[in-house]
Amino acid sequence: MNKLLDVLRTILLFTRWLIIALILVSLWVWAVQATHAQGVPLVKATHDSFVSYYDIQTHNPALVVYQLEYSHFAGVLKPSGRHFKMDTQLPRPRVKDGDYTNSGFVRGHLCSVADRDSKKSWIKETYLTSNLVPMTMVCNSGPWKAIEDSCRYLAILGHRLRVGRWPLYDNLQNVIQACEAKSVCITIPAGFACAAMCLDCGLRFFQWCPNVGTSHGSGVIQFMNDPRLSILLTNIFGPWCREEYETITH
Ligand SMILES: [Zn+2]
Numbered sequence: 001m002n003k004l005l006d007v008l009r010t011i012l013l014f015t016r017w018l019i020i021a022l023i024l025v026s027l028w029v030w031a032v033q034a035t036h037a038q039g040v041p042l043v044k045a046t047h048d049s050f051v052s053y054y055d056i057q058t059h060n061p062a063l064v065v066y067q068l069e070y071s072h073f074a075g076v077l078k079p080s081g082r083h084f085k086m087d088t089q090l091p092r093p094r095v096k097d098g099d100y101t102n103s104g105f106v107r108g109h110l111c112s113v114a115d116r117d118s119k120k121s122w123i124k125e126t127y128l129t130s131n132l133v134p135m136t137m138v139c140n141s142g143p144w145k146a147i148e149d150s151c152r153y154l155a156i157l158g159h160r161l162r163v164g165r166w167p168l169y170d171n172l173q174n175v176i177q178a179c180e181a182k183s184v185c186i187t188i189p190a191g192f193a194c195a196a197m198c199l200d201c202g203l204r205f206f207q208w209c210p211n212v213g214t215s216h217g218s219g220v221i222q223f224m225n226d227p228r229l230s231i232l233l234t235n236i237f238g239p240w241c242r243e244e245y246e247t248i249t250h
Helices: 002-037 120-126 137-141 143-156 227-236 239-248
Strands: 043-046 051-055 060-068 106-109 132-135 161-168 176-178 186-188 191-198 204-210
Touching: 060 132, 060 143, 060 227, 106 137, 132 137, 132 186, 137 143, 143 161, 143 191, 143 204, 161 227, 191 239, 204 239, 227 239
Parallel strands: none
Antiparallel strands: 043 051, 051 060, 060 161, 106 132, 161 191, 176 186, 191 204
């Protein structure tokens, strides 16, 4: 009788551990699947003057965040025709300055040089590939410049801004890649967005513009929603920014 009880007890103990193990395994599987549903994790590159969340699928930063106040662009220093330097914090294969040569697109900054010309080291940082995006000349010197100017204007008025800038992509079927004889294909955004909020008074700014000149920029654009961005924007700026982002994406 005692022996039978012992056997039963052992079976019960074994079953209990089996159930715990099963629960742990299914939790792990669920976590892995959840991560995959969100896409490949973004790579964070941290610098003195900005933080970049880099997307290894597009070879573009998915988001660049930095603080902007009037003293940051005293305008003392002038950058002189620099090339972009490879950001060694990014995983390989890395996009390099030469991958843009003859691509038909100019090398655009997300954290603008003009926002950072109070320190030599800061200007240098804006020329890191973690801050580089392909823009048409028209976009870079037109609507995107206007958005940049609006942020600087708010800073001149005395607001201490947290700024976020990121590329927007057209629905996957229409994504253009420029690959010709390059080490890494660059993915051409269909537009660019900018969010800014004042850390003192709560003032909010959200604007976007098409990458005018691409076939996307001229027609009807359906921006793709990136769930990774929704999460980041909520964490960094708050739910208002996520809502703004989701109204322009599908
Ligand atoms: Zn303010």
